[in-house]
Every structure is written in structure tokens, then in C-alpha cells.
Amino acid sequence: VAKDLGLQLPSRSDRGFQIVSKGRAQYFSLHGKTGHLVTAERIDREQLCERVQQCVLRCELIVEGEM
Numbered sequence: 001v002a003k004d005l006g007l008q009l010p011s012r013s014d015r016g017f018q019i020v021s022k023g024r025a026q027y028f029s030l031h032g033k034t035g036h037l038v039t040a041e042r043i044d045r046e047q048l049c050e051r052v053q054q055c056v057l058r059c060e061l062i063v064e065g066e067m
Helices: 009-014
Strands: 017-021 028-030 037-039 059-063
Touching: 017 028
Parallel strands: none
Antiparallel strands: 017 059, 028 037
């Protein structure tokens, strides 16, 4: 994510990052040292999308500070 946004890794510590998704469960987080998007908890496809052939989880990344 940091690479896609063109952010230098050392400058990431100055910024606040937040991953937001609908619902109570937060399935994704941002790895502190690499800036990679990672799963924050187990994702159960059958529970989330039991009757849907294509399962999509949407989330938003909020970056605090000036870009």
C-alpha cells in the first residue's frame, strides 16, 4: 500500500493509517514495517458469502496528513 501511494517507509511513522470496512469485523490491517496490506483475522468465505458465487470484501484506507 505504501508503495502504491508513493510513500517512503520512514515517513510512514509520521502519518496515521486506518483500514475501514463495513460491519464490526475488521479483516485487514497494515503491516507496520513493510506497509503491506495483511489479513487481521481469519476470513470465512462460507459465512460471509454463503449464497454468492463472487465474494468481495471492500475496505477503505484513510491516510492522515498531507499527501
